[in-house]
Amino acid sequence: MIALVDYGGGNLKSVANAIHALGYEFKLTSSPEEILSAEAVILPGVGAAADTMAGLQSKGLDKAIKELVARDIPLLAICVGMQVLFDYTAEGDNTKCLGILKGDVKRLPEGLKIPQMGWNQLKQRVSHPIFEGIPDGIDFYFVHSYYASPADPGIIGATTDYGVDFCSLVISKRLIATQFHPEKSGSYGLKLYQNFFKMALGDKK
Amino acid sequence: MLNKRVIPCLDVNNGRVVKGTSFVNLRDAGNPVELAARYYREGADELVFLDISATTEERKTMAEVVEQVSKEVFIPLCVGGGLRSIADMNTLLRAGADKVSINSAAVSDPDLISRGAEKFGRQCIVVAIDAKREGSGWQVYTHSGKKPAGLDAVEWAIKAEALGAGEILLTSIDADGKNTGYDNELNREISSRLNIPVIASGGAGSPEDLYNALDKGQADAVLAASIFHYGRYTIAEVKQYLKSKGLPVRLEN
Numbered sequence: 079m080i081a082l083v084d085y086g087g088g089n090l091k092s093v094a095n096a097i098h099a100l101g102y103e104f105k106l107t108s109s110p111e112e113i114l115s116a117e118a119v120i121l122p123g124v125g126a127a128a129d130t131m132a133g134l135q136s137k138g139l140d141k142a143i144k145e146l147v148a149r150d151i152p153l154l155a156i157c158v159g160m161q162v163l164f165d166y167t168a169e170g171d172n173t174k175c176l177g178i179l180k181g182d183v184k185r186l187p188e189g190l191k192i193p194q195m196g197w198n199q200l201k202q203r204v205s206h207p208i209f210e211g212i213p214d215g216i217d218f219y220f221v222h223s224y225y226a227s228p229a230d231p232g233i234i235g236a237t238t239d240y241g242v243d244f245c246s247l248v249i250s251k252r253l254i255a256t257q258f259h260p261e262k263s264g265s266y267g268l269k270l271y272q273n274f275f276k277m278a279l280g281d282k283k
Numbered sequence: 284m285l286n287k288r289v290i291p292c293l294d295v296n297n298g299r300v301v302k303g304t305s306f307v308n309l310r311d312a313g314n315p316v317e318l319a320a321r322y323y324r325e326g327a328d329e330l331v332f333l334d335i336s337a338t339t340e341e342r343k344t345m346a347e348v349v350e351q352v353s354k355e356v357f358i359p360l361c362v363g364g365g366l367r368s369i370a371d372m373n374t375l376l377r378a379g380a381d382k383v384s385i386n387s388a389a390v391s392d393p394d395l396i397s398r399g400a401e402k403f404g405r406q407c408i409v410v411a412i413d414a415k416r417e418g419s420g421w422q423v424y425t426h427s428g429k430k431p432a433g434l435d436a437v438e439w440a441i442k443a444e445a446l447g448a449g450e451i452l453l454t455s456i457d458a459d460g461k462n463t464g465y466d467n468e469l470n471r472e473i474s475s476r477l478n479i480p481v482i483a484s485g486g487a488g489s490p491e492d493l494y495n496a497l498d499k500g501q502a503d504a505v506l507a508a509s510i511f512h513y514g515r516y517t518i519a520e521v522k523q524y525l526k527s528k529g530l531p532v533r534l535e536n
Contacts, residue, residue, distance in 0.1 A: 091353065091376075091377065091378075091379045092353065092357075092379065092381065095353050095354050095357075095379065096357060098354070099354070099355070099357070124403075124404055124406075124407075125403065125404035126404060190285075191477075191478055191479060191480050191503060192478060192479070193405070193406050193449060193479070193480075194285060195406065195449070195450060195480050195503070196285050196286055196287075196288050196328065196329075196480070196503070196504070197285070197286045197288070197328055197533045198284065198285045198286065199284070213535075216535060217286060217533040217535070219358065219359060220285075221359075221406045221449075222406075239284060240285055261357060262357060262358055262359050262381065263357065263358075264323070264357050264358055264536045265357070265536060266535075266536075267357055268357060
């Protein structure tokens, strides 16, 4: 079962449409038990990091997400969903985050328009099944003012240049996190979802 | 490098896409769901839907259109026209829109920008400004270009950014529907003073017009309607042209 985490925010509709377009079913859930019994989990994200953290904490989902990563249940975290995996973010008043990944979240550098809004290239750092069928340098859709800066450069799967060459995709065992929105990134975005489901579920739908 | 965006605009009236000149003389341009799917396949970077009747009944139709489009079109969707409240925004975002655009309501109730940004994130809130040349500057008009707002367009754009707008959709009323090029003085004046993206709108007649809005006008994105609706150019043709002129655009989709 694919679990789509509902913590009271996020771009649930867009993610749901992408999952359905690929022929998969999912369960929209805010139950820690259901999330921990899933075969694959998607943590969507839109909006402010502090709201996301508050939404997760109010439902006990913060502990569930830490636990599922510890158990190596496949997780796809998107945008703010990626940012809250780190130790803390500069957004708001240095909001404390989940601390699953070591590192912090910084504001994009001054001088360019913020938020970064639009299509930018993913420079793949590693060869990995998540990139199957996706050529290096393909554009994905970004909308964000902050970016994650992992302490361990080994988890950087791809980078993107916007005033700074920032980490736009994390690969840490079976955890994949993207700063961009694959559900809004056309056919290559759908391909990335497909690759994640294949990694998590094999050929099963 | 961040690409310049090419955004087809679908003005919707009674469930059909229409296009006029300086906001009047409407012509039918097709079914919104079919047209949206076609633009997606052709490589549109984003889509904007504007409900130009802006009635309560029509807003329901618009939510249905967005719901259908979002099932098969996987690029950002922005919807505007007659939105007056957080509840209106919520209806369209829940239907599958990624951004909402507010115009007249933002002028009469500027705090709506802040409330929307706080509730949905500032990236969700697009402030649409319809501007008309008056003297040495531009005046803001509301109610589909009919009513002068008594605001200077540049000052209003700066204020909208400060209140929490994530993006400005800037339409020149003088240029709209004439296919003779964007008002690039207006575009440059506003884009160069803001730190949020500006979408230039009104007046596209050729790929060169789009290039000028992005280059001379310093816009981050260009909106166009009739050049695409009536098949004069495809999105791919326009993007190839922009690329040949040295602008970063997304060609593989």
